[in-house]
Amino acid sequence: MKSAKQETVPIATSSDVVMARQKVRQWAIEMKFTLVDQTKLVTAASELARNALEHGKGGHMVIEQVENSVKNGLKLVFEDRGPGISDVDAALRDGFTTGGGMGLGLGGSKRLVNDFQIESEPGKGTRVTVVRWK
Amino acid sequence: MERIPILRMGQFLLVTIQVDMHDRLAVQLQDDLTEKISECSSRGVLIDISTLEIVDSFIGRMLANIAAMARVLDAETVVVGMQPAVAITLVELGMSLSGVRTALNVETGMELLYELRGDFNSEMGG
Numbered sequence: 001m002k003s004a005k006q007e008t009v010p011i012a013t014s015s016d017v018v019m020a021r022q023k024v025r026q027w028a029i030e031m032k033f034t035l036v037d038q039t040k041l042v043t044a045a046s047e048l049a050r051n052a053l054e055h056g057k058g059g060h061m062v063i064e065q066v067e068n069s070v071k072n073g074l075k076l077v078f079e080d081r082g083p084g085i086s087d088v089d090a091a092l093r094d095g096f097t098t099g100g101g102m103g104l105g106l107g108g109s110k111r112l113v114n115d116f117q118i119e120s121e122p123g124k125g126t127r128v129t130v131v132r133w134k
Numbered sequence: 135m136e137r138i139p140i141l142r143m144g145q146f147l148l149v150t151i152q153v154d155m156h157d158r159l160a161v162q163l164q165d166d167l168t169e170k171i172s173e174c175s176s177r178g179v180l181i182d183i184s185t186l187e188i189v190d191s192f193i194g195r196m197l198a199n200i201a202a203m204a205r206v207l208d209a210e211t212v213v214v215g216m217q218p219a220v221a222i223t224l225v226e227l228g229m230s231l232s233g234v235r236t237a238l239n240v241e242t243g244m245e246l247l248y249e250l251r252g253d254f255n256s257e258m259g260g
Contacts, residue, residue, distance in 0.1 A: 014156040021154065021188065039188055039219040043227060046190040050157070094228050104191040108227035 005065045011049050011078070012058040020049040020061050027063050027074055033134060041074060041132045044109035048078045048128050051105050055098070056080020056126055066131060073114070073133040084122040092118075138163045140170050145177040146247055152185050160196045168203045176209050178247040182240055184215025194229040201234045210250045211235060214243035 007027075009020050024045040028038040045061070052059045059080030066075045085091045092110065097103035106128075110116040115131040136159060141148040147170055149163070167179060179200065183189065189197070201211040214237045216224075224231070237243035 014158055018154050018156045025187070036219045036222055039217075039223045040226065043188045043190050043223045046188060046192075047227075050190075050192060104228045108191060108229075111226050111228070112223065 007063045009061045009063065010058075011052050011060055011080075014050075014053065017046060017049045017053060021046050023061075023063060024074070024076065027065070028132075031065065031072060031074060031134065033074070033132070037132060037134070040112040041076075044112040044130060044132075045076055047105040047109040048076070048130070051128075052078045052080040052082075052126075056082030059125070071133050073131045075129065075131045078128045079125065080127075081125045084124055084126055085118070085120040086122050088118055088120055136162075137166065140166060142170075142174055142176070145175070145251065146244075147171065147174065147176045147179045148182070149179070150182040150185075154187070155193065157192055160193055164196050164200055164203070167200055168207070171204055171207045171209050177251040178209055179204050179211045180240065180243050180247060181211065181213045182215050182243075183213060183220075184217065184239070186217070186220065189216070189220050189224050189229075191227060191229060194224060194227075194231060197234055198231060210247060212237050212243045212246050214238065214240055 007023065009023050010016055011020060021042050025038060025042050028041050033041065049061055057080060059078065062077040064075045066073050090096050092107045094107045095103040113130040113132045117129040118126065120126040138149060138151060138159065147167065149167065170176065171179065181197065197213055204211045212235045216236065235246065237246050
């Protein structure tokens with residue numbers, strides 16, 4: 001039973017990334033998102049959780065149900081304590097990678113959600129906030 | 135250690151991914167499959183992902199890597215059973231899995247493998 005409209009999931013190991021995906025799926029099902037929207041949101045969460053782990057030395061994800069005057073949405077906030085991103089625009093470009101990945105994590109997940117906001121301060125960490133509206 | 139089972143069927147290897155894989159498990163599967171192809175002189179690999187609820191860039195890359203490594207080892211790879219919602223998401227994410235052969239289900243996937251490799255495998259053809 002989930003009475004609170006907010007939940008925090010730690011991201012410290014690769015099993016936590018799996019847990020983050022499952023939590024987002026649960027919330028998206030509960031909010032009756034369509035299967036395609038669920039899949040997009042869970043995939044974006046997987047990318048961003050992995051980023052927080054691989055590049056940000058871990059952190060956490062906050063899931064929150066949000067609403068504006070006309071619709072409901074699911075908001076996910078990923079916060080890490082990593083080195084931060086010095087050039088956010090470059091990091092958002094497809095193919096840009098500092099790790100061994102495809103460079104699709106940030107740019108790709110941006111395409112899978114409706115709102116996407118990234119705040120990063122070199123040396124302090126990165127916060128990525130996404131919302132998918134119903 | 136947790137592992138995804140690889141079944142041998144004649145000159146082909148079959149894998150059904152039925153768990154929500156964490157990244158290390160995906161890398162393990164990649165390594166295991168490559169070794170098994172070499173050990174069994176397999177001509178083809180069929181990977182069933184029909185129960186996977188998402189394919190993100192990491193798993194997409196794993197599938198592409200498996201196909202590329204298999205090709206270098208002279209084996210074909212066919213990925214079957216991707217759910218429509220997963221396909222939509224994967225393309226929007228920016229991955230088209232262009233180097234990976236796909237089929238709708240296990241049956242058509244096996245047909246494709248026989249088509250690609252059946253001439254080497256007359257005892258199992260039909």
